[in-house]
Amino acid sequence: MLFWYGTPWFSPDPNVDAALTSGVVQQWLPYRLNQSQAVIDLEGSSFRSPLQVPLLSGLKDRKYLGHTGLHLHRSIADLMRYIVLHSDLGLLRNYGDFIPGGDNDHKDLPPPAKFLRFTDEQLYALALYIYSLDYPVNPDRPAALSAKGETIFRREGCAGCHPPPLYTNNKLIPADGFVVPPEDKKKYDVLDVRIGLDPYLATRTRRGTGYYRVPSLRGVWTRNAVEHNGSVASLEDWFDPDRLKDTYVPTGFRGPAPTRAVKGHSFGLRLPAEDKKALIAFLRTL
Numbered sequence: 042m043l044f045w046y047g048t049p050w051f052s053p054d055p056n057v058d059a060a061l062t063s064g065v066v067q068q069w070l071p072y073r074l075n076q077s078q079a080v081i082d083l084e085g086s087s088f089r090s091p092l093q094v095p096l097l098s099g100l101k102d103r104k105y106l107g108h109t110g111l112h113l114h115r116s117i118a119d120l121m122r123y124i125v126l127h128s129d130l131g132l133l134r135n136y137g138d139f140i141p142g143g144d145n146d147h148k149d150l151p152p153p154a155k156f157l158r159f160t161d162e163q164l165y166a167l168a169l170y171i172y173s174l175d176y177p178v179n180p181d182r183p184a185a186l187s188a189k190g191e192t193i194f195r196r197e198g199c200a201g202c203h204p205p206p207l208y209t210n211n212k213l214i215p216a217d218g219f220v221v222p223p224e225d226k227k228k229y230d231v232l233d234v235r236i237g238l239d240p241y242l243a244t245r246t247r248r249g250t251g252y253y254r255v256p257s258l259r260g261v262w263t264r265n266a267v268e269h270n271g272s273v274a275s276l277e278d279w280f281d282p283d284r285l286k287d288t289y290v291p292t293g294f295r296g297p298a299p300t301r302a303v304k305g306h307s308f309g310l311r312l313p314a315e316d317k318k319a320l321i322a323f324l325r326t327l
Contacts, residue, residue: 079266085247103213190323208258216243219251236306
């Protein structure tokens with residue numbers, strides 16, 4: 042598992058459990074099996090913090106790729122590079138003296154002939170196809186309840202981070218405990234706010250940047266897993282104030298513990314029930 046999850050610059054490595062390194066996979070298997078189809082443990086993530094499968098519709102308008110904003114998206118060339126790095130070639134990246142897919146105890150690059158990659162023409166064609174993907178037809182049509190929800194959306198300041206028409210400001214937000222380097226504020230669009238984001242994926246895995254991208258709310262009605270690791274299964278669960286408690290049982294990905302808080306912004310959690318219902322109705326029309 043070291044090549045897939047390993048972060049050996051931490052000691053002990055939080056992503057290579059003793060049960061895995063000793064071969065006792067029975068202790069790991071329940072974590073893997075309780076993932077929904079909307080969650081995946083990609084290379085560089087963690088069985089403790091997998092990734093919500095991203096929605097490819099509308100990707101052309103997103104400035105950062107990946108939940109942690111791992112890659113800038115300035116042009117189709119960046120998307121082509123992103124595709125390459127998410128094939129086996131991603132295992133050849135260096136993390137100090139650690140190469141996940143490397144030989145000689147992960148220290149040396151393997152022979153190039155062991156790996157294949159798409160041609161530039163194939164990458165360009167695939168990127169163009171992804172750019173062409175549009176949102177499916179939404180069965181939730183605007184109505185009086187959703188119109189009320191839109192008013193609440195604007196009144197509560199949701200449009201500050203999720204402005205139409207993209208319903209994202211395409212910025213990064215720091216995870217809890219991460220100290221933003223001064224140079225990052227010059228290079229990236231970083232919000233100067235903290236909203237209680239779980240820092241694990243952003244600071245304890247190979248996909249970590251210290252940040253999470255502000256997600257688009259377009260197409261949120263299609264999701265059956267909400268949050269960067271799909272911890273809750275619906276918008277109703279997301280707006281349940283109990284999810285911030287350590288006694289909460291996640292309705293999506295659960296992870297090693299039977300209960301845990303699902304961290305994230307608290308906006309909307311204290312709304313009256315009718316306002317919350319209207320807000321959810323509006324979000325489902327996006």
